[in-house]
Structure formats: structure tokens, C-alpha cells
Amino acid sequence: MYYIDPHVHMISRVTDDYERMARMGCVAVSEPAFWAGFDRGSVDGFRDYFRQLTEFEPTRASWSGIQHYTWLCINAKEAENVSLSREVIAMIPEFLNRPGVLGIGEIGLNKNTQNEATIFREHVDLAMKTRELILIHTPHLEDKYKGTRMIVDMLLEDDRVEPERVLIDHVEEHTVRLAKEEGFWCAMTLYPVTKCTPARAADIIEIYGDDRIMVNSAGDWGPSQPLAVPDFIQEMRRRGVPDSKIMKVVYENPLEFFSQSRNFQFDPPDTFPMPREAAVD
Amino acid sequence: MAGAMTANEILDRLFLEMRARILELAASFDRIDRADSDDHLGEDPRPSQLRRANDIVNSGRYDRAEQVQMIFSDPYQAGWNRPD
Known part of the structure; x- marks a missing residue:
């Protein structure tokens, strides 16, 4: 089955992971900007990071026949440095018209602080002024419920925000309703220990339906599984869910959401070329 | 989207896994209590959350x-987010 991983940090993964994902049916990924494991010291550090996301990663993905898309921001962990955050937000428009840039993300909250909220609102303002989609990170563990509610509050206080152009990520049993009831898209992250398992994600689909929802691996430099979406597909198949229903969650829904971006040009898998040998040269 | 499996089918599939997990949980509580015979955990809220x-x-x-x-x-x- 073809699938899209709508949230995976491939910059942290090896080329072999692209190849394994392609063999499991992955035809496209979207890669939000995130925390590198350390706080970057300057706006030029982010400029180089955005070049990597928009120039080299699409090339590397294409070697395995995978189409690569990206999102740009300064993440919530680094948002505590408000002055640097503002420099990065001012620089982001340099990249917004590059091919494959889907919007602003993954913005959000980490420890639910006032500085994080300030920078979140300023990212939303940029997205509204430049007509971008938004991809939102919700906090981990004990911070998630409070942080998700704060994020929804901030989105609702800005009447320029169109919920169907916003994806709230990392939802779990206690936050999925908050996102869906307000008309936002949402995604579940299949992550060892700290987020959702494939079985719990399948439960959430059973309870809340398969509209405006997707699943991702959020594979990164920490303990994570870039093949988590195929694990979810297998869990759904074991439950007797027909492939057409599974495909809606892992392929059609990401396509529907991404298609709202002016920079989303997608070649369906039966037409996408495999330029691997030329690219390796 | 309703589940396609019956309750019996789900139980058949999950019983051993659930049995293993509940044993692991029981053993984890035992392990913590064994190591905390003089109540060092006292004010730590986490054991209460788990219970x-x-x-x-x-x-x-x-x-x-x-x-x-x-x-x-x-x-x-x-x-x-509202001003005082």
C-alpha cells in the first residue's frame, strides 16, 4: 500500500531509512523544522538548516523515489530566546516560495511558557500574512493537555485562522477531541513509550472516525521508528479494516491537507520518476 | 468507523499480551514497594498517580x-489568555 509519512525528521535519519521506507510503500514525506538537540546560536544557523531542508533533503529523498516536503519555523524549545526567534521569523519568508515548502511548522508549545506563547502567536501572524498552512507541535506527557488547550485558545482568538488550514499534531486520547471539534486537522504520532502506539491510534480512529486525521512516525534523532506508519497499516489490517479505509488515513488525508498549499506539487506514484542513479552521481 | 472484530476475537488476540502487561505492572509495583520498605517515596506524587x-x-x-x-x-x- 502506498503511504505518506506527514511528519518525519529525515535530516536526522540515514539514507538507508529512505530506502526502507520506500520499500514499505512510502511515496512522500513532510519534514517540519524542529530542535536539533541543542539551541542554535544565530539566525544564520537556521538559514543553513532551511537550505538543507529545501535543497539537499528533497534530492536525497528522490534517490529512493520519495517526494520530500517541508515546514519552516523556530521550534518551541528555542522560542525561549525571543530575540533570536524574531530574527528567524523575519528570515523565514526568504524560503516560503521554494518548491515543497508547505507552510509554517512545527510551531507550538513545549513547557507552556509565556515566551513560547508569544512566539507561537508571532508565527501564526506570519502564516496569516503570507497565506501559509500551519503544522502544530503539542507538548509531551503532563504538559500536553494544558498546552493543547492553550494552543486552541490562541488559534481561536485570531479570526484570520481557518481551522481547515491548520494541523494539530501529536494528539492522543485526551486531546484529539479538542482539535477535531474546532474543525482543525489532527495527527497521531506513533512513538515508542511517550506518544501513541499503532493499536491506540487505531482505537482513536475507531472512536473518532477517519476524517481530518492522519498518522506519522515523527522519526528523529531520538528513539523512534521511521517505519511506524506501516506498523499502523498492519494493525488496521489485523482488525479487518479494508485497505480502502486505511488508505484514506495514510495517503488520501495527507494529500487533501497538503493540497491546500500553493507549493504542493505531487506526482502520483505510478508517474513519479526514479532519478536515483543520476542523483547519486 | 466501527471495529470489524468481535469482542471474542479481540480478546483471543490480546489475552496473552494483556496478561503479560498486567504481570509486568504487578511486578513493577512489587519492585518499588520492596525497595521502599521505609517509605522514602513519601511525598512523591507518582506512585499515587499510578494507583x-x-x-x-x-x-x-x-x-x-x-x-x-x-x-x-x-x-x-x-x-x-484573557487580560486581568
């Missing part, structure tokens, strides 16, 4: 996973 979560698992609710999540969640204050 409250265990109570929810044993309840007859249909939203156990959501309720367990709430036990491990910080409280939200409505109106946090």
Missing part, C-alpha cells in the same frame, strides 16, 4: 485511556 490510573483500568468505563491520560496531565486554567 489512581490502576483504579480507572479496573473501572467499567468506556473512556479508560482518556481518563488515565488526564491523571498524568497538568491542569488547564480557562481564561489564561
